[in-house]
Amino acid sequence: MNNNWLRGINSTVIHTGEVPDPITGAVVPPIYQTTTFAFPSNETMWDLMEGRGGGFIYTRYGNPNYGMVEAKLAALEEAESALVLASGMAATSTAILASAKAGDHIVSHADIYGGNFGLFYELLPKVGMETSFVDATDVEEVEAAIHPNTTIIFIESPSNPTLRVCDLGAIAQIAHARGIRLIVDNTFATPYNQRPLTLGADVVVHSGTKYLNGHSDVMAGAIVGSTAIIADAVQVFRKLGGNLNAIDAWLWNRGMKTFGLRMARHNQNGQAVAEFLASHPRVDRVHYPGLPDHPQHALAQRQMRGFGGVLAVELRGGQAEVNAVLNRVRLFTRAVSLGSVESLITQPVAAVHHNVPEQYRRLGGITSNLIRIAVGIEDIEDIVADLDQALSRE
Ligand SMILES: Cc1ncc(COP(=O)(O)O)c(C=O)c1O
Known part of the structure; x- marks a missing residue:
């Protein structure tokens, strides 16, 4: 046809x-x-x-x-x-x-x-x-x-x-x-x-x-x-x-067949999570092309029509803080991969970028306090609430 x-x-x-x-x-x-x-x-x-x-x-x-x-x-x-x-x-x-x-x-x-x-x-x-x-x-x-x-x-x-x-x-x-x-x-x-x-x-x-x-x-x-x-x-x-x-x-x-619907939702949820985390006291830096302070935000706006569901977040603190956040999530699943209907969370240096030598990690900005968040298409209130409770000190 x-x-x-x-x-x-x-x-x-x-x-x-x-x-x-x-x-x-x-x-x-x-x-x-x-x-x-x-x-x-x-x-x-x-x-x-x-x-x-x-x-x-x-x-x-x-x-x-x-x-x-x-x-x-x-x-x-x-x-x-x-x-x-x-x-x-x-x-x-x-x-x-x-x-x-x-x-x-x-x-x-x-x-x-x-x-x-x-x-x-x-x-x-x-x-x-x-x-x-x-x-x-x-x-x-x-x-x-x-x-x-x-x-x-x-x-x-x-x-x-x-x-x-x-x-x-x-x-x-x-x-x-x-x-x-x-x-x-x-x-x-x-x-x-x-x-x-x-x-x-x-x-x-x-x-x-x-x-x-x-x-x-x-x-x-x-x-x-x-x-x-x-x-x-x-x-x-x-x-x-x-x-x-x-x-x-x-x-x-x-x-x-649901690609368009899913992507529209990933874009919305990704942007909302990025904005939420950008002002969170336990977060040092959020890397997401949809945020105005992203170094290539203007280029991303020209070259892309949305920014997807993946963001990289540098937490304040070290491995203990990263472990605490990853171990507290409830709606998110600790797993590699991204782009799926369910939200996933991982620490790149522990998993996907584990074998990248230190000199190249440094060149790529892949720090040890970095977590990668792959936001799914669940309800945004539930996604944000889960990250909020995982980031809390209690
Ligand atoms: C950007 C990118 N390219 C390629 C791949 C490899 O794809 P696959 O795992 O399907 O072999 C991945 C997997 O995570 C990826 O994130």
Whole structure:
């Protein structure tokens, strides 16, 4: 079904990629829980393997449940194409290996998801790719870090966990002037709040595990970009084998249908919690792009339409105070991850950024009194009351 006439986010996520089941007419698509697909003839087998005609071969090469989510993601990011994978890490590693080779250099920043940091810092050097970590909020630092062999700039904006905002348009210009590919991890913002491809990025990667699915029940990832970029990524993906399960793709497609509603609520709740904590006596500093004192607030207002549900909060005190607050929460769950309907709370240096070396933690502002709050879509009064009682000294 051609849904190109849809404009609104809610209509897009409900209708794009949806086709009533051709055999039964079922409105909700079936789960194609199969590894392999029958060929009507041996000639079609030749055609499909040589890229002629539509059809399915083997689930690692494609599955009808993938296409529904891919169509939605491409529409949301205003892209030609999308590829779903088994996790955000599968998406990032596949996008990098599709864009660079041994001997290439990457520019990124230290305040990125700990798994992404580990990929750049530990794994990629083993295959001959080196990364320079800079303060990417400073466009001149990004430019100064470029070497003749730089082929990728990798940016997370807002960044995990410190919610720093990078100027995607300015960095895209620097990249393109030198033939460098700009890859943006848009997990924190989501296409509801920011569309990096429209600002000049070449590739967007996502952890679908977060807001896009939104229910903490599916591990998933995506690469979004031009048809040519996705075609290259598909070749790498088929060899690395990071494919999504059909049932997870089906669950993700269902989760996506409330994406717009959930994001509107995450934005509202995130802003309200940030404002509440900003004036709390036990809080030293709140990092949230929606607050006027955020260093890149003006840029965030230009580049984003909302600021999401994640905030980083520096508590007054040390580990004892952090333990006290995390151990007192009742509505919040102490758990890693973010972007789900339920509110989660964690200490980055204890969990997600545990393995980031001290020098890079310092560069990324990942202090030990920092807690990361992923605000869910519960009633704001209950969220604020829980944080208030967890922060009280009693
Ligand atoms: C910004 C960001 N990118 C990528 C990932 C990795 O995604 P996944 O856990 O789905 O592999 C995460 C996970 O927390 C993340 O926060």
